[in-house]
Amino acid sequence: MIEARDVRKAYQMGGVTLEVLKGVSLRIDRGGFVAITGPSGAGKSTLLHLLAALDTPTSGTVLWNGQAVSSVSDAKRAAFRNERLGIVFQFYHLLPELSALENVALPGWVRGSRDGRQLRERAAECLAQVGLGARLRHRPRELSGGEQQRVAIARALVNQPEWLLCDEPTGNLDSKTGAEVIDLLVGLRRRRDLGLVLVTHEAKLAELAERIITLEDGRIGGAT
Secondary structure, eight states: OEEEEEEEEEEEETTTEEOOOOOEEEOOOOOOOOEEESSSSHHHHHHHHHTTSOOOOOOOOOTTEEEGGSSSSSHHHHHHHHHHHHEOOSSSSOOTHHHHHHHOHHHHHHHHOOHHHHHHHHHHHHHHHTTTTTTTTOGGGGGGGHHHHHHHHHHHHOOOEEEEESSSSTTSSSSHHHHHHHHHHHHHHHHTEEEEEOOOOOOHHHHHHSSEEEEEETTEEEEO
């Protein structure tokens, strides 16, 4: 379960305080599929980053299964993300000098996997699940945008997470490729019994979720 309790986030910009989140509280049960939507600047990505323990709130608490992850050390938050979460961004963040297989295996190496062969086999399996079983040795520059995003999704799956958290995963893709990526995410969620939190500004994508949370000016403006 993911829970946010009166979460606020503010940034200092040139002596001015910019309050992005203004007291957000929500709960997402294990295995749920939730879309976070709203206009540009509403705080969607900021909220996702807090839920994913990529950042800490100015005040309030983020909890996973009752454990406050927003108040632990950076090292503990990094270990938590690596063990429990798969995160997919709008930009693919693939290392250009590594092959698709090596990019996907990277979180396992960071986690300290001692069985390199098993890790490579799992990475190859994840690439096959996203339709890239024939692209294991290709580097990012040899792949299309949609293929690079599929590599990023496979990378998010390699440590067998409980949740996928996705920040505008179709934002860099054309409509056809974006629809294919969303179908892939929804299908993976069902097959792997994953929770899925999807940040998107596209209403059609949000409607695929079981629940929609709308942010407006840093606050929850509506939920269905």
